[in-house]
Amino acid sequence: MKIGFIGVGSMAQAIIQGLLKAEFVPAQDILVHSAHRDHYEKYASQYGLTPQESNAAVAKESDLVVLAVVPAIAADVLAEIRGELSVKKTLISLVSGISLDRLEELTDYNLPILRSLPNINSEFGQGMTAVCANENLKGDRKAQAISMYAATGNVAELEESQFSVFSAISGSAVAYVDFFIDSLSRAGVKYGFTKQQATQIAAQTTLGSAQSLMASKKSPAEMIDKVSSPGGDTIAGILAMEEAGFLPAVIKGIDATIAKSTGSN
Ligand SMILES: NC(=O)C1=CN([C@@H]2O[C@H](COP(=O)(O)OP(=O)(O)OC[C@H]3O[C@@H](n4cnc5c(N)ncnc54)[C@H](O)[C@@H]3O)[C@@H](O)[C@H]2O)C=CC1
Numbered sequence: 001m002k003i004g005f006i007g008v009g010s011m012a013q014a015i016i017q018g019l020l021k022a023e024f025v026p027a028q029d030i031l032v033h034s035a036h037r038d039h040y041e042k043y044a045s046q047y048g049l050t051p052q053e054s055n056a057a058v059a060k061e062s063d064l065v066v067l068a069v070v071p072a073i074a075a076d077v078l079a080e081i082r083g084e085l086s087v088k089k090t091l092i093s094l095v096s097g098i099s100l101d102r103l104e105e106l107t108d109y110n111l112p113i114l115r116s117l118p119n120i121n122s123e124f125g126q127g128m129t130a131v132c133a134n135e136n137l138k139g140d141r142k143a144q145a146i147s148m149y150a151a152t153g154n155v156a157e158l159e160e161s162q163f164s165v166f167s168a169i170s171g172s173a174v175a176y177v178d179f180f181i182d183s184l185s186r187a188g189v190k191y192g193f194t195k196q197q198a199t200q201i202a203a204q205t206t207l208g209s210a211q212s213l214m215a216s217k218k219s220p221a222e223m224i225d226k227v228s229s230p231g232g233d234t235i236a237g238i239l240a241m242e243e244a245g246f247l248p249a250v251i252k253g254i255d256a257t258i259a260k261s262t263g264s265n
């Protein structure tokens with residue numbers, strides 16, 4: 001099976017690296033093309049991938065055609081490759097905010113298409129990807145397309161109407177979690193830790209907390225209660241964070257993310 005990537009930016013590279021680590025397909029069966037020849041040729045040669053001269057060539061030579069460009073140019077790129085797509089190939093879009101209806105309108109109403117929203121953690125097999133197939137993609141073909149993402153982490157099949165919220169609390173939230181880690185780290189620096197020490201401590205604490213939460217099957221609130229000793233330090237910190245607007249700040253950030261991805265701001 002050949003997997004072609006149109007666009008080799010942050011998200012495509014994370015998936016490619018995840019696929020290589022999982023040995024999902026041989027490296028040469030991953031085809032790439034993007035706007036910058038120097039960059040995609042160098043990247044392909046570094047990892048043994050197969051560079052292609054054009055977006056149309058990627059589409060022609062691949063079984064799974066992954067559209068990994070920014071939303072603003074997706075329509076132009078689909079116009080370039082439309083002639084090479086067929087019912088024998090699966091188009092996988094990971095472009096935020098572009099619906100299956102719109103993808104069909106820009107290509108062909110008979111094509112098997114998987115709309116997806118991965119996150120950057122795919123690079124290390126820790127991804128969280130939402131998928132939704134159109135009615136032309138079913139059975140083994142659908143399983144094959146989804147298996148690409150399963151090789152790089154968890155997959156959830158969702159209604160399309162849930163995508164913008166998913167994108168905010170997963171795709172974008174990788175940055176928000178890192179923002180939180182960086183905030184903890186800066187607090188450590190304020191009190192004399194080096195940035196490197198503080199970041200390592202904050203990151204490991206975040207990782208350990210997420211793993212413990214999932215392993216325990218408890219709610220985050222129950223875990224907070226376990227850490228908050230009566231009359232202790234943690235509850236004092238929680239109350240101060242609440243007073244400073246921690247929860248409303250997070251909700252506001254998610255609202256803004258959803259508004260941007262749905263074009264409602
Ligand atoms: N970065 C992330 O964490 C996530 C990104 N996405 C989606 O992934 C898509 C790409 O985002 P990023 O990788 O962050 O952007 P990026 O800017 O890092 O990558 C975009 C790629 O498209 C290429 N490109 C530009 N014009 C082109 C053209 N005419 N033909 C072929 N390639 C062209 C660029 O050279 C670059 O390789 C977006 O639609 C975004 O919504 C979805 C989930 C998470």
Ligand SMILES: O=C(O)[C@@H]1CCC=N1
Pocket residue numbers: 096167171172
């Ligand atoms: O920032 C963005 O637009 C993309 C969508 C989800 C994560 N990154």
